[in-house]
Amino acid sequence: MSFIGWPVPEPVIPEGTHPALADATRAAVAAFAGARAKHTRADLAEKVQMGADGTPTMRLDILVDTAVAEVVDKHRVNLLSEEIGVIDHGSSVTLVVDPVDGTANAAAGVPLSAFAGVVAVDGVATEALTCWLDTGRCWHAVAGQPTPYRTTGRRELDGAAVSLLRPHGSDDAAWWRVAKRASRVRILSTSCLEAALVAEGSTDAFADAGSDTHRIMDLAAAMVMVPAAGGAVLDVNGRPLEIDPDLTRRWSGVVAATRELAEELVSTLKEKP
Amino acid sequence: MSFIGWPVPEPVIPEGTHPALADATRAAVAAFAGARAKHTRADLAEKVQMGADGTPTMRLDILVDTAVAEVVDKHRVNLLSEEIGVIDHGSSVTLVVDPVDGTANAAAGVPLSAFAGVVAVDGVATEALTCWLDTGRCWHAVAGQPTPYRTTGRRELDGAAVSLLRPHGSDDAAWWRVAKRASRVRILSTSCLEAALVAEGSTDAFADAGSDTHRIMDLAAAMVMVPAAGGAVLDVNGRPLEIDPDLTRRWSGVVAATRELAEELVSTLKEKP
Incomplete structure (x- = not known):
């Protein structure tokens, strides 16, 4: 042992x-x-x-x-x-x-x-x-106070550095679409650290490709930190990100350096295969 | 900046x-x-x-x-x-x-x-x-001296925790075969740290799925550390791992907790699609 x-x-x-x-x-x-x-x-x-x-x-x-x-x-x-x-x-x-x-x-x-x-x-x-x-x-x-963190400011997926949750089966095709357009893909298996790396400009984005693995506590810190640093946090399926005591709720979070990049990730992940 | x-x-x-x-x-x-x-x-x-x-x-x-x-x-x-x-x-x-x-x-x-x-x-x-x-x-x-590191000892790919280089195009099919059989996939983008994590038993294996990205300096530390800890280092295409001043040589390294797991990874990566 x-x-x-x-x-x-x-x-x-x-x-x-x-x-x-x-x-x-x-x-x-x-x-x-x-x-x-x-x-x-x-x-x-x-x-x-x-x-x-x-x-x-x-x-x-x-x-x-x-x-x-x-x-x-x-x-x-x-x-x-x-x-x-x-x-x-x-x-x-x-x-x-x-x-x-x-x-x-x-x-x-x-x-x-x-x-x-x-x-x-x-x-x-x-x-x-x-x-x-x-x-x-x-x-x-x-929230509402200046932060030392600044995202990379990247707006386009092509050539971006993207962290992803590992593929979960249901989201394999979407996962692969993003992996093929990014220049770097990482799977660090820690959503909160990956979001912090987006906030401080060490990587361009982090996403759950659509497996609905995220709970609100996986995204709550990003919801404060990433917008303050110039980025955006969205859900692949457009659900509002809400602090809710109902812990059965799930999201597929997209955390990105800019709103444009977050929206491009969402639209790429939602394309029909 | x-x-x-x-x-x-x-x-x-x-x-x-x-x-x-x-x-x-x-x-x-x-x-x-x-x-x-x-x-x-x-x-x-x-x-x-x-x-x-x-x-x-x-x-x-x-x-x-x-x-x-x-x-x-x-x-x-x-x-x-x-x-x-x-x-x-x-x-x-x-x-x-x-x-x-x-x-x-x-x-x-x-x-x-x-x-x-x-x-x-x-x-x-x-x-x-x-x-x-x-x-x-x-x-x-x-080499030849006792080490404090001990691999996990895992022998089978099914259910293993495997780190991979990101897919490089030429090895996409092989990459996906391993990702689907492992229970956890990580892409940390640092071969030497990933090999150290295999040596100390924090993950089961690390592999270049066949892109021939590895140079000898990406694998040399693993060649000393991992066998001493009970594991094995192989090349997907069976080439001998040699310290050679010819730096154009490349390998697809497989670093695993046991020889059995290394061999199963090699055979899985080499399957015809």
Whole structure:
């Protein structure tokens, strides 16, 4: 049975981060580090229960989500999380949390996984923090405030660098259409980090090619961070992106450097084969 | 014009590393950090000359390779490098170096790039060091000595986690055959890091699906590290993997957790469509 030997650094959380979000991030990182120190890869990946989103939950997710729930209780804010679901403390503030984005990476030891949290006030996303668990790097943005991040500004798909979810069968043809027009294709298997790379201008776009894999917590941080950096977040099928306690809802998110590129990705993904 | 804002940590080089290899790694990391501090993404990626391997060379590659060449001159060992080619000091020791593996990632700011160096004595690879430039993590192995790395031990392709080079046109059908049988597919665009993840048991295999993109420096570190960890390195077309100053030679490398899995990948990639 094999343990993952790499350390988990402290998160570098920017000043001014909402206290509940900052505490939740610190708690998530500490729980993640503890889980890796105590459990083998197989134990981390073991599916131990059914998550609130209706998909099986790995032990690693539960351990991190439980730590986040304790923070939420202490701060008396609400929680909307992939695994635990809804905790309602009657606050106007809800933390929308993906405790471990890229769980399969994280449990295997592929160093691409993130904590992603959003502060929603009366259902509107106002602040986002994405923390790369394997390095402690954080991306932070507040809606309506200037951000240091700037997308690449690319408007055309031909020749773009595009990250995609792996093909899921139902979206194979659409996946391939985009892969053939992009000059670079990556599959990093961590939606929140891939969105952060779009925000900071390291890649042009990221998309679920149409498999409807995304839950709102996979996209919520991008919804704050990417428009602030000049980009856009859309759904392939035109559904509005909404923070909703109904965790059975799914989207095929498209996160792109500009609205033009997002729209071209959507139209390319929706073409009839 | 945008700079990449993230720091480049010092490499964590294990004790006992060959002094020329350790110095080359330190010099490469320092040059990489300097290049990122001084040049924008566009400047780093600018193709400034033709490399010794016959492909255009980015400014970032040149800056790092030049730093490595200075170390080689100081230690009076030979160099075999993607960009500069051969430096012959008449030594029995040759450093086989990929100065920046995953250059496109590195120049764009996708934090997945590596320095990979191998010590070859009279043409035989004896020691390998792969350093993840964005975090300072290093993987080190010496041929014939025990290693802390252990592959997953997986023998079957069905359900495996496989990293692939992006499809290149000529190998589209083969790429798709493997993608459909694997349970997870990743494209990280950095061969040396992907091989290190196979060695340490974080993923089951990595392959060039048949595009003949690999040069010997893309595979040399894996040739030391992966067999020591229980895995195997093969070429899709059965060509012997040899350290050769002829840098026009190409391979389609298959790096896998076991010989059985490597052979199944080769036979799957070679099937007639």
